[in-house]
Amino acid sequence: MMTTHLVILIGPPACGKGTQARILKERFGWRTFSTGAAIRRHVHEETPLGLRCREQMAAAYLLPDDLIIEVVRQELADHQGGLVLDGFPRTLVQGRLFDEYCAERSWTIHAVVVFDATRQDLVERVTRRLSCHACGGTFRLGQDGVTEGGSCPHCEGTLERRADDTPEVFDQRFTEYERLTLPLLDHYGPRGLVHHVPALDPANLLAVRIIGLLEGQDAPS
Numbered sequence: 001m002m003t004t005h006l007v008i009l010i011g012p013p014a015c016g017k018g019t020q021a022r023i024l025k026e027r028f029g030w031r032t033f034s035t036g037a038a039i040r041r042h043v044h045e046e047t048p049l050g051l052r053c054r055e056q057m058a059a060a061y062l063l064p065d066d067l068i069i070e071v072v073r074q075e076l077a078d079h080q081g082g083l084v085l086d087g088f089p090r091t092l093v094q095g096r097l098f099d100e101y102c103a104e105r106s107w108t109i110h111a112v113v114v115f116d117a118t119r120q121d122l123v124e125r126v127t128r129r130l131s132c133h134a135c136g137g138t139f140r141l142g143q144d145g146v147t148e149g150g151s152c153p154h155c156e157g158t159l160e161r162r163a164d165d166t167p168e169v170f171d172q173r174f175t176e177y178e179r180l181t182l183p184l185l186d187h188y189g190p191r192g193l194v195h196h197v198p199a200l201d202p203a204n205l206l207a208v209r210i211i212g213l214l215e216g217q218d219a220p221s
């Protein structure tokens with residue numbers, strides 16, 4: 001019986017988390033939640049939260065933890081059922097704040113899937129990435145007829161290159177990932193939640209591996 005229902009995906013930029021989140025959503029009907037996609041939507045729609053995010057975006061690569069938690073609280077307020085988190089938590093502080101939020105909601109984190117890949121592996125990938133404004137999905141230029149300015153294979157939104165998908169920005173984001181996000185492994189590791197997967201495996205094989213490890217895992221008591 002599949003009992004897993006709250007899964008955190010952790011990995012460096014362009015490691016394929018978004019694709020795997022989408023596959024898990026299709027397979028299990030879980031909601032996938034990407035803070036990055038939610039923020040892009042708020043910014044695009046110029047909501048009050050979006051305007052505050054935009055102000056902060058120029059200041060640093062990662063937005064402040066308290067602002068991110070506000071996004072999470074707002075977006076997940078009505079959520080029930082399975083959930084895959086893509087791009088959150090991304091700092092130790094966010095991890096601790098999310099533990100508090102989970103306690104409030106009586107949620108249990110069932111698995112933390114960590115996508116392993118090196119800086120060199122991913123820099124080429126990032127420069128070929130296109131993302132959809134409407135659904136937040138990410139795709140690779142040239143794959144399955146995907147083109148810049150073309151339509152999203154999932155929702156017919158327009159595919160665009162993100163302004164932050166350049167080798168220079170990627171390099172900085174990877175460094176920040178190592179510095180700020182990887183410490184989360186020490187947060188979740190002692191709880192027996194961490195599973196490493198090879199990010200460079202073809203997406204379909206990687207999905208089989210992730211689904212296998214989630215299905216093979218008993219829910220923590």
Ligand code: AMP
Pocket residue numbers: 013034035036037039057060061062063064068086087088089090091094164
């Ligand atoms: P992503 O699509 O996940 O790469 O996120 C795009 C941008 O949104 C990041 O470069 C950050 O500025 C911001 N962002 C998304 N998620 C977080 C987070 N958990 N903590 C801080 N900033 C975030």
